[in-house]
Amino acid sequence: MWKPPERIKHPIPEARWPDAEEAAAAKLFSPLRMGPMVLEQRTWVPAMVPWRATDDGFVTPEILAWYERLARGRPGALVVEATGIREIPSGPLLRIGHDRFVSGLTELVATVRQASAGHTRLLIQIIDFLAIRRRPQPEKYFRRYLELTDRHRRAVGPGSDDEIRARLLELPAERLESVLTERELEALRYGHRERVGDTHLDHVRDLPRALPTLFATAAVRARRAGFDGVELHFAHAYTMASFLSACNDRTDGYGGSRQGRVRLPLEVYAAVRNGVGTDFAVGCRYLAEECIEGGSTVEDAAFFGVELARAGMDFLSLSRGGKFEDAKQPPVGWAAYPYTGPSGYECMPTAISDERGPFGRNVEPVARIRAAIREADCTTPVVVAGGIHSFDQAEELLQSGRADAVAAARQSLADPDWFRKMLLGRGREIRRCIYTNYCEGLDQKHKQVTCQLWDRESVDAPGVTLSVDGRRRLEAPDWSE
Numbered sequence: 237m238w239k240p241p242e243r244i245k246h247p248i249p250e251a252r253w254p255d256a257e258e259a260a261a262a263k264l265f266s267p268l269r270m271g272p273m274v275l276e277q278r279t280w281v282p283a284m285v286p287w288r289a290t291d292d293g294f295v296t297p298e299i300l301a302w303y304e305r306l307a308r309g310r311p312g313a314l315v316v317e318a319t320g321i322r323e324i325p326s327g328p329l330l331r332i333g334h335d336r337f338v339s340g341l342t343e344l345v346a347t348v349r350q351a352s353a354g355h356t357r358l359l360i361q362i363i364d365f366l367a368i369r370r371r372p373q374p375e376k377y378f379r380r381y382l383e384l385t386d387r388h389r390r391a392v393g394p395g396s397d398d399e400i401r402a403r404l405l406e407l408p409a410e411r412l413e414s415v416l417t418e419r420e421l422e423a424l425r426y427g428h429r430e431r432v433g434d435t436h437l438d439h440v441r442d443l444p445r446a447l448p449t450l451f452a453t454a455a456v457r458a459r460r461a462g463f464d465g466v467e468l469h470f471a472h473a474y475t476m477a478s479f480l481s482a483c484n485d486r487t488d489g490y491g492g493s494r495q496g497r498v499r500l501p502l503e504v505y506a507a508v509r510n511g512v513g514t515d516f517a518v519g520c521r522y523l524a525e526e527c528i529e530g531g532s533t534v535e536d537a538a539f540f541g542v543e544l545a546r547a548g549m550d551f552l553s554l555s556r557g558g559k560f561e562d563a564k565q566p567p568v569g570w571a572a573y574p575y576t577g578p579s580g581y582e583c584m585p586t587a588i589s590d591e592r593g594p595f596g597r598n599v600e601p602v603a604r605i606r607a608a609i610r611e612a613d614c615t616t617p618v619v620v621a622g623g624i625h626s627f628d629q630a631e632e633l634l635q636s637g638r639a640d641a642v643a644a645a646r647q648s649l650a651d652p653d654w655f656r657k658m659l660l661g662r663g664r665e666i667r668r669c670i671y672t673n674y675c676e677g678l679d680q681k682h683k684q685v686t687c688q689l690w691d692r693e694s695v696d697a698p699g700v701t702l703s704v705d706g707r708r709r710l711e712a713p714d715w716s717e
């Protein structure tokens with residue numbers, strides 16, 4: 237993973253934990269209404285892909301155990317991982333693009349209800365993504381994938397297609413830079429990646445026609461499965477975030493200006509709302525800042541926030557970064573991963589950082605977005621995530637009106653009971669995340685995600701489920717009140 241060049245090692249700050257009385261009076265543990273849904277407390281576990289679904293996207297016993305473990309900590313809200321809305325193979329990523337997925341998801345809902353004793357509101361994050369290929373062997377790229385054009389023929393002289401391909405393959409890297417287009421070079425060096433601006437491709441041109449229905453039917457399935465709501469995934473490197481992006485140069489009314497870029501997200505929202513009605517929560521996750529050159533800024537995000545709030549979204553959850561544009565070159569045979577560059581660092585910052593450090597980097601941008609939403613007379617709750625790790629930090633940002641709910645991903649993975657421990661005045665028992673991103677490294681390799689602070693603990697104990705490599709436990713050790 238990319239690290240800021242300053243490489244300053246930030247210790248995990250000392251934390252002061254409240255006693256039970258102080259916690260009971262804290263804003264963090266006060267209720268919050270989000271449209272038709274009321275959170276018992278303002279604590280939130282955001283979406284985290286644990287890589288435990290079957291290869292065709294079904295819920296497994298390991299998925300149930302993962303969410304059961306998180307639900308036992310009784311967060312105000314728990315968001316199920318990014319779940320694909322299409323009928324396309326996506327590896328062990330959950331799917332919701334067909335009715336056959338509903339029964340597994342229904343079981344997941346029942347598991348969470350029982351484990352949280354009904355205290356946790358359960359959302360599912362629904363996602364669309366465009367095609368991305370693995371970085372090819374150069375031989376394969378030139379012999380099979382590259383579509384020959386006159387530009388290539390002019391560069392290497394006349395001959396049969398096979399001869400031209402062979403000559404291109406022999407060209408030195410510097411020469412290739414003038415012979416291949418930017419996209420061809422990217423396909424060679426990173427793997428081909430579709431963009432929302434590829435409107436010469438029918439299925440990309442037609443995204444504004446297809447996506448509202450795909451999201452709406454997925455949301456209806458989520459409702460049937462018994463979820464309290466859906467979180468539309470408009471963040472990071474995926475299709476909807478690419479529509480919102482300042483890099484979206486579509487000229488069909490769905491790109492360019494801020495109004496153009498937010499048009500499809502609003503149409504998706506309208507279709508979803510139409511499908512699920514008003515007694516089911518619908519919100520979205522999007523980016524406070526894209527954190528890439530030429531990307532959307534906090535001012536763009538404030539504009540989008542006002543538009544999405546006015547349209548009637550029940551909550552807005554803000555992340556940051558996590559883009560393909562600045563991702564590292566993957567090894568041959570691997571696909572680019574959007575959390576390997578500076579914007580990936582902004583999404584999941586580690587303890588090796590710059591002067592600002594890894595904690596709460598998203599708080600100020602989110603505060604500005606929330607202020608713009610309030611100035612527009614909208615009361616839509618705003619959720620902040622990114623390096624949130626302690627009671628005082630969470631409570632202060634709520635008390636100062638910079639956000640309405642506090643999401644913690646890695647701290648909740650390190651200790652799924654941490655909110656509960658705080659509430660009970662037992663904060664000293666919290667296993668604190670050390671922000672090394674071991675978990676995120678597993679995610680990058682599509683390996684079952686675990687935390688280094690507990691995955692080697694009591695692996696031989698009865699009833700412990702191990703990862704496929706047989707070395708790591710899949711769930712955090714038990715804790716009882």
Ligand SMILES: Cc1cc2nc3c(=O)[nH]c(=O)nc-3n(C[C@H](O)[C@H](O)[C@H](O)COP(=O)(O)O)c2cc1C
Pocket residue numbers: 282283284285286317318361471521555583584585621622623624643644645646647675676679685
């Ligand atoms: C293993 C892992 C998987 C993640 N999967 C998702 C996901 O499916 N959808 C999403 O919006 N964010 C995902 N994230 C990002 C987190 O929700 C969160 O925004 C990020 O980790 C920063 O919060 P934190 O500092 O509290 O960890 C993931 C993070 C991790 C560590």
Ligand code: SF4
Pocket residue numbers: 646647649650668669670671672673674675676686687688689
């Ligand atoms: S592996 Fe555990 S300690 Fe390390 S960043 Fe992930 S959750 Fe935190």
